Amino acid sequence: MTADHHGADCVFCGIATGTEPARIVAGTADTLTFLPRNPVHPGHVLVVPRRHVRDIWELDEKTATAVGAEVLKAAHAVRAAHRPEGLNIIQSSGAVATQSVPHLHVHVVPRYEGDRMPQLWPDPTETDPELLDDSARRLRETLES
Template identity: 80%
Template sequence: MRVDHRDDDCVFCGIVAGTEPARVVAETTGTLTFLPVRPVHPGHVLVVPRRHVADIWDLDEETAAAVGTAVLRAAHALRTAHRPEGLNIIQSSGAVATQSVFHLHVHLVPRYEGDRMPYLWPPKAEEDPRLLDDSARRLRLALTAGRH
């Protein structure tokens, strides 16, 4: 796993390098886990790869595995330390998906009954069978063609 790639204009790269402040709670050779500047609740953490990865589409499988392992470890630690009733794990890629720092990061947000987090899913699901069948066909084709 290459961990030396850095973007000098990226705040998360600065945190990884130690030139920006952060409340770091865990680190591995490939990842860093820290509290965001504006956490939703105590226990809300971010997991980032040490190397600059802009979004999910820029992520290689080895780095993805390191991030996934760090997310799992953070989830267990969060449960032990804060005893939430639930947990959201959120990764947003692209501005339209609310990504505000363009260095891949995964939020672990502890959830409690009646907390201030909004409901995340629309009340009505897509129901058009033609659209759903076409989506499944296109995804199967992309996966079998190795376009991922």
């Protein structure tokens, strides 16, 4: 399937076309912002492109700009409406990264001390400096090409 078409069995495409129910809080020509079916807290929203984009690697710059602008608006709205102590912006691509719906989506999650969200980052470990130098070199070469 190309990214220009709605996925026939994609729940987020169904929300975009109005065939699936959702608590929509905002929409633009390119994006939708709505509550997930099982939010972590009140104020937890998803921002998605209206057209089917499977993951971050299928995302083009125009759509990324539109999604990013709506994530920023949602973050400000969550802060104003729910007064969280913190906020997570989470985008997961691929099953190993916990992407459960194969349509790009960004979670805007209000956070509170002692909430039920797990720790996001593992405890720090020592990493071989040569591996880090190699990674930085490879990334620089890729970005420059």
